[in-house]
Amino acid sequence: MPRSPWTGPHPLLLASTSPTRRLLLESAALPVETAAPDVDERALEAQSAGLSPPDLALHLARAKAESVAARFPGRLVLGADQVLDCDGTVFHKPADAAAARAQLARLSGRTHALHSAVALAGTVQDTFVETARLTLRPLDDRAIAAYVACAGEDRVRASVGGYQLEGPGIHLFESVAGDHSTVLGLPLLPLLARLRAAGYLAF
Numbered sequence: 001m002p003r004s005p006w007t008g009p010h011p012l013l014l015a016s017t018s019p020t021r022r023l024l025l026e027s028a029a030l031p032v033e034t035a036a037p038d039v040d041e042r043a044l045e046a047q048s049a050g051l052s053p054p055d056l057a058l059h060l061a062r063a064k065a066e067s068v069a070a071r072f073p074g075r076l077v078l079g080a081d082q083v084l085d086c087d088g089t090v091f092h093k094p095a096d097a098a099a100a101r102a103q104l105a106r107l108s109g110r111t112h113a114l115h116s117a118v119a120l121a122g123t124v125q126d127t128f129v130e131t132a133r134l135t136l137r138p139l140d141d142r143a144i145a146a147y148v149a150c151a152g153e154d155r156v157r158a159s160v161g162g163y164q165l166e167g168p169g170i171h172l173f174e175s176v177a178g179d180h181s182t183v184l185g186l187p188l189l190p191l192l193a194r195l196r197a198a199g200y201l202a203f
């Protein structure tokens with residue numbers, strides 16, 4: 001069993017239902033426990049109409065982290081949120097394959113931003129947001145339908161853009177600017193820097 005660099009008295013508490021986020025942390029050899037945040041994201045978003053997309057992501061990440069930190073005193077809690085912004089229009093996870101096809105048609109041939117925000121709560125209070133910019137190839141309805149059929153409805157519904165960059169989604173792109181973990185929804189490098197500065201990592 002490899003020795004984890006984690007020095008905290010308890011595992012990191014991830015306030016997220018995202019398997020992708022859990023896998024990213026476990027791949028970095030960090031012990032993780034998860035607790036679902038009890039936050040109504042769409043209601044919070046409706047109350048925060050004036051926020052920029054990055055600030056909306058920060059607001060939602062903070063709400064998720066704090067909702068779990070209140071239930072688990074004395075723990076280091078991590079919340080996260082990702083907002084897709086294409087020329088100021090915010091997109092959410094597609095409800096089904098048809099919505100994914102419609103959303104991808106609107107993103108086709110354009111560059112969109114993925115704002116991935118992280119909030120630490122409990123024993124450490126901090127927030128940050130990282131942005132990746134992704135440019136889709138010009139895709140006609142036939143290509144989009146073929147992609148959705150290849151990826152499958154579960155995959156296209158599981159992420160804000162309707163794609164997994166590490167999966168079939170890679171076929172959609174002309175270019176990707178930004179850290180891979182930022183695209184996946186949990187920017188690891190700035191997170192690890194903060195955990196290290198707070199004394200939670202051995203190196």
Ligand SMILES: Nc1nc2c(ncn2[C@H]2C[C@H](O)[C@@H](COP(=O)(O)OP(=O)(O)OP(=O)(O)O)O2)c(=O)[nH]1
Nearest residue numbers: 016017018020081082158159160164165183184185
């Ligand atoms: N595997 C993978 N997941 C991605 C990719 N892009 C985005 N995602 C996932 C990460 C997050 O689970 C999700 C972003 O949506 P949210 O920030 O609302 O998180 P989610 O609702 O999944 O969980 P949470 O609100 O944290 O409980 O999309 C990608 O390229 N690959």
